[in-house]
Amino acid sequence: MAKVLVLNASYEPLNITSWRRAIVLLLKGKAVEVEHNGKLIYSDFPLPTVIRLRHYVRVPYKEIPLTRRNILHRDSHCCQYCGYLGDELTLDHVIPRSRGGGDTWENLVTACVRCNVKKGNRTPDESKMPLLKNPRKPYSSLYFEITKHLKTGMHQEWQKYVIGA
Incomplete structure (x- = not known):
């Protein structure tokens, strides 16, 4: 309605x-x-x-909950590395968890499976994959x-x- x-x-x-x-x-x-x-x-x-x-x-x-759905909405359902728009999107840690990166608005971005695998356990600088826009809290x-x-x-x-x- x-x-x-x-x-x-x-x-x-x-x-x-x-x-x-x-x-x-x-x-x-x-x-x-x-x-x-x-x-x-x-x-x-x-x-x-x-x-x-x-x-x-x-x-x-009022605090906005950090959820997969909200991250996807913030990033307009778009891979933040290559710009892919589609259904097969994952969440990527800008600074990998193994290197101390946490689950925060500033460290999570939407990524396609291909870019997420390509970036692997590296930072965007190390993998030469710059972000389309820096993640931030809404x-x-x-x-x-x-x-x-x-x-x-x-x-x-x-x-x-x-x-x-």
Whole structure:
């Protein structure tokens, strides 16, 4: 079903919610509509795609779990050595575990089987296989979720509310 981006009073992304919850926030006067897609719920009541809260809400930092799925999403399901896009992708340790490299956002990248085997137990410099982009931890879990929606081609109106997406 349709998802709605919820912005804080300061226009920073706060949450992604269902369209039903967004309508409740609008009807209770807790939020205002910022964007809609032209679809109507009732006559003269458009379906919102972005709403903004009337009052500022403080949000605690939320850690993003380090999972295979999240690494693949961060790297856009693309080998970070050769650029291969496909289904047969593995995770590679930039600094091999045998050399003290750990399971961290900065040390794990997506790699095709061929590049992973070719690199072996060496660093990218030693194997003369430079990374396409340096791995880093994503900004926030919400930023991570919003970029997933943007990559599917849906909710392009959210783009202007996300820095770096």
